[in-house]
Amino acid sequence: VTPLVARVRSxxxxxxxxxxxxxxxxxxxxxYIDLVAAEYERAGMSPAQARRQALVDAGGIEQVKEAAREAxxxxxxxxTERELRYALRSLRRSxxxxxxxxATLALGIGGATAVFTVINASLLRPLPAANDxxxxxxxxxxxxxxxxxxxxxxDYRDLRERSTSLEGLAAFNGxxxxxxxxxxxxxxxxxxxxxxxxxxxxxxxxxxSPHLSPIVLTPIVASDISTxxxxxxxxxxxxxxxxxxxxxxxxxxxxxRAGAExxxxxxFPECYVPGYRGLGKAVPAPSAAFLEAAxxxxxxxxxRANVAVILGTExxxxxxxxxTALVIDRDGTRAGFQDKVQLDPSEDSVYVPGTDRRVFxxxxxxxxxxxxxxxxxxxxxxxxxxxxGAQVVFHPHFHEAEPGRxxxxxxxxxxxxxxxxxxxCRAAENTCYFATVNCASPGSxxxxxxxxxxxxxxxxxxxxxxxxxxxxxxxxxxxxLLATRCKYA
Amino acid sequence: MPRETxxxxxxxxxxxxxxxxxxxxxxxxxxxxxEQITRGAYVVRPGSLFPALxxxxxxxxxxxxxxxxxxxxxxxxYELTKAGRRQLAAETEEWTRVAGAMRAALESx
Numbered sequence: 001v002t003p004l005v006a007r008v009r010s011x012x013x014x015x016x017x018x019x020x021x022x023x024x025x026x027x028x029x030x031x032y033i034d035l036v037a038a039e040y041e042r043a044g045m046s047p048a049q050a051r052r053q054a055l056v057d058a059g060g061i062e063q064v065k066e067a068a069r070e071a072x073x074x075x076x077x078x079x080t081e082r083e084l085r086y087a088l089r090s091l092r093r094s095x096x097x098x099x100x101x102x103a104t105l106a107l108g109i110g111g112a113t114a115v116f117t118v119i120n121a122s123l124l125r126p127l128p129a130a131n132d133x134x135x136x137x138x139x140x141x142x143x144x145x146x147x148x149x150x151x152x153x154x155d156y157r158d159l160r161e162r163s164t165s166l167e168g169l170a171a172f173n174g175x176x177x178x179x180x181x182x183x184x185x186x187x188x189x190x191x192x193x194x195x196x197x198x199x200x201x202x203x204x205x206x207x208x209s210p211h212l213s214p215i216v217l218t219p220i221v222a223s224d225i226s227t228x229x230x231x232x233x234x235x236x237x238x239x240x241x242x243x244x245x246x247x248x249x250x251x252x253x254x255x256x257r258a259g260a261e262x263x264x265x266x267x268f269p270e271c272y273v274p275g276y277r278g279l280g281k282a283v284p285a286p287s288a289a290f291l292e293a294a295x296x297x298x299x300x301x302x303x304r305a306n307v308a309v310i311l312g313t314e315x316x317x318x319x320x321x322x323x324t325a326l327v328i329d330r331d332g333t334r335a336g337f338q339d340k341v342q343l344d345p346s347e348d349s350v351y352v353p354g355t356d357r358r359v360f361x362x363x364x365x366x367x368x369x370x371x372x373x374x375x376x377x378x379x380x381x382x383x384x385x386x387x388x389g390a391q392v393v394f395h396p397h398f399h400e401a402e403p404g405r406x407x408x409x410x411x412x413x414x415x416x417x418x419x420x421x422x423x424x425c426r427a428a429e430n431t432c433y434f435a436t437v438n439c440a441s442p443g444s445x446x447x448x449x450x451x452x453x454x455x456x457x458x459x460x461x462x463x464x465x466x467x468x469x470x471x472x473x474x475x476x477x478x479x480x481l482l483a484t485r486c487k488y489a
Numbered sequence: 490m491p492r493e494t495x496x497x498x499x500x501x502x503x504x505x506x507x508x509x510x511x512x513x514x515x516x517x518x519x520x521x522x523x524e525q526i527t528r529g530a531y532v533v534r535p536g537s538l539f540p541a542l543x544x545x546x547x548x549x550x551x552x553x554x555x556x557x558x559x560x561x562x563x564x565x566x567y568e569l570t571k572a573g574r575r576q577l578a579a580e581t582e583e584w585t586r587v588a589g590a591m592r593a594a595l596e597s598x
Contacts, residue, residue: 025543027555028516028565032535035517035562058535071540072547 025068029061139169152230152472154262156194170194173229175476229476231365233392233435234263234307235469236272237448237461240398240439244274244284248294251311252301257468259305264330265362266468267310269439270340270372270398271323273298274314277350279400286314286321295326295334303332308362310369312396312437314351315339323351325369325396327360335360338369342378357381359388364475366390372397375436376422379429383483386430391478393426395436401443408445411460417445428455430483433473440466453477501541503584504531506550506569506577515556515564516542542567550576 033054040050058064091098139159141149150173151159160169171194179186236254241247251273258266270276273294275283291313302309309328314321315337323340339354359368368385375382375395382393399419401407406415412424427434434451438444442464449460450471461469508514508522519542520533533541545551550573558564569577 024565025539027563029535029539031562031564032516032539035515035558035564038560038562060536064535064539067536067540068543071544 021072025065029058029064033058033061135167137166139166150230150474152232154232154472157262160194160196168196170196175229229364230472230474231265231363231392232261232263232470232472233450234258234261234266235435235437235448235450235461235471236266236268237437237440237469238466240269240281240400240441241272241275244287244290244294247273247275248297251294251298254468255298255301255305255307255309258307261468261470263307263468263470264365265308265310265367267394267435267437268312268396269437270312270396271314272312272396272439276398277314277321278347279398286316286319288316291315295328298326299328299332299334302328302330306330308335310367310394310396312371312398317352320352321350322354323347323371324354325371325394327369329362335362338371340371340374342374342381344373347373357384359385359390365392367392367394369394369396371395372399375426375434376419379426382426382432382434383430383486386432386480386483387486389480390432391475391480392433392435392473393430395423395426395434397436397438397446399438399444399446400441401445405443405445407443408447408463411447411449411457419446420449423449424451424455424457427451427453428482431481432478432483433458435471440464453479500584501533501537502545503577503580504533505538505541505545506573506580509551509567509569510574510577513556513566513568515558515566517564519567545573549573 033051036054036057037047037050040053041047045053055061091101139151141151141155143149151171153171156169156171160171163169176187234254234257236251236258238250238254241250251268254268255266274287274290275281277283295311295313298309298311308330309326311326311328313324313326315324315326316322323343324337326337327335329335336358337354338358338360339356340351341354341357343351343353357368359366361367366389368382368388368390370378370381370385370393372395375393375397385393406413406417408416408420412420423434423436426432428451431453433453435449436446436451437448438446440447440461444464447461447463448469450458450469450473452458454477458471458473459469461467504523504527505519508519508526514522516535516538520535520538523531523533542551542553546553546567550570551567552570553565553567555563556566
């Protein structure tokens with residue numbers, strides 16, 4: 001077998017330096033004729049005679065040249081053909097090897113292409129960032145366990161406002177979304193970004209899908225917390241109002257404070273405006289006019305504070321009060337009511353029951369409302385909302401100390417009533433957040449609290465202490481898994 | 490002049506390698522040397538000499554370069570490469586084996 005280096009070299013000269021090879025052959029034969037002619041001259045021939053004799057001996061220079069050319073090319077061809085034939089024969093004889101070889105090549109080429117595509121996009125082509133791509137950095141929060149965790153929106157905002165070493169700080173969070181057009185549907189990975197994101201990175205995108213016509217993605221920029229996957233909720237854990245007028249003042253105050261805390265939504269206890277008609281509370285007779293005015297005041301406060309409100313209240317149906325929750329959006333518009341459908345037997349003479357259930361949305365948050373007795377003893381009401389997409393179910397309730405009963409100091413004490421345990425169950429059995437709200441009162445067996453989708457406690461308001469309970473909830477954790485798997489709903 | 494013997498298939502390459510085993514030679518030199526070492530039995534004509542030289546070079550057994558002949562004429566000189574020497578050794582051994590076998594066969598009674 002010809003050594004590889006020589007093969008490559010001759011292949012190169014035969015193909016690329018053809019003219020030089022041809023010239024070299026001419027020169028070589030001319031020199032040969034000269035040598036032979038010189039010998040004839042030395043033997044006594046005239047130069048012309050000697051040269052003629054040399055040419056005759058050679059037997060035709062053109063034929064010699066042709067034969068030499070054929071020797072070169074013929075050799076190259078023969079070798080290549082032989083090797084190709086051998087390769088094909090080997091492959092035909094071992095189809096397994098053939099398949100493996102093709103698969104290996106395909107995987108190798110495919111893998112290399114894919115990796116290059118990623119590297120090209122992420123490393124080789126610099127981000128179209130500001131002026132100096134090298135100045136871009138990532139800020140990460142690493143937990144003691146080594147896990148990289150997300151920032152809550154308020155944490156991000158604090159960093160952005162107080163950082164002195166960064167020119168700008170943009171935030172993003174990704175989720176999978178369904179895109180739809182006339183041609184069909186497809187899933188796309190979509191990022192929620194902060195309002196300064198485009199300015200910092202200058203990004204624009206076209207979404208290409210085999211199922212859809214190309215979609216130019218216009219960045220929808222988050223101007224506030226509502227588009228982030230972490231949502232801050234507030235529970236208004238204040239005293240039971242002494243008068244209807246005080247209920248409105250306290251509600252207004254709580255909404256304003258919730259806005260200052262950057263909460264997306266604030267929830268009040270059951271029938272907070274004008275007050276709960278039971279357990280010996282002396283609430284003035286129902287008044288549609290008063291309620292209308294009170295709702296307008298709270299709605300105006302909501303718009304000012306940019307907070308959605310779930311207001312425990314009552315509405316007048318056929319002259320009788322119906323326990324309900326009024327949902328007001330962040331711009332102050334009324335989204336609607338969730339009436340209390342399942343009354344406690346003791347309430348039959350006080351309130352009329354509602355008939356329908358519904359869910360509400362504000363920003364990325366979908367939520368349901370179940371009122372007091374419903375959440376404690378009718379888990380179906382919570383499951384109903386979660387099966388319709390609720391990530392949080394709010395639970396306005398009203399509960400005060402009863403003489404001689406256990407007075408809790410921490411959450412879920414065994415000696416305490418079942419109520420706090422039920423809160424954890426509602427979350428765990430549906431994989432949702434469950435946010436229960438009570439008025440602050442001394443010795444009450446329940447307090448405001450938020451349960452995580454896994455049934456653990458996210459936080460609770462200290463017993464009998466007035467205040468706003470703030471909780472940042474991660475919407476991605478509220479999958480609703482166990483509710484959607486339920487076969488009885 | 491001795492009788493010219495028709496070349497046995499494959500022997501020309503071996504003869505050329507052998508002719509070049511002592512020193513580099515130009516085409517005419519190779520032809521003369523073959524004539525000499527075969528005691529005139531083989532005279533290699535240009536029509537078979539040059540194709541053979543080029544084929545052997547193509548196979549990497551020879552290497553060529555331009556130089557001066559004894560009487561100060563330009564000529565292309567051929568020399569054995571390492572691979573060429575290995576090939577000469579291998580072909581020599583093979584030829585000896587075949588020739589020995591043929592002789593034994595022909596001398597048997």
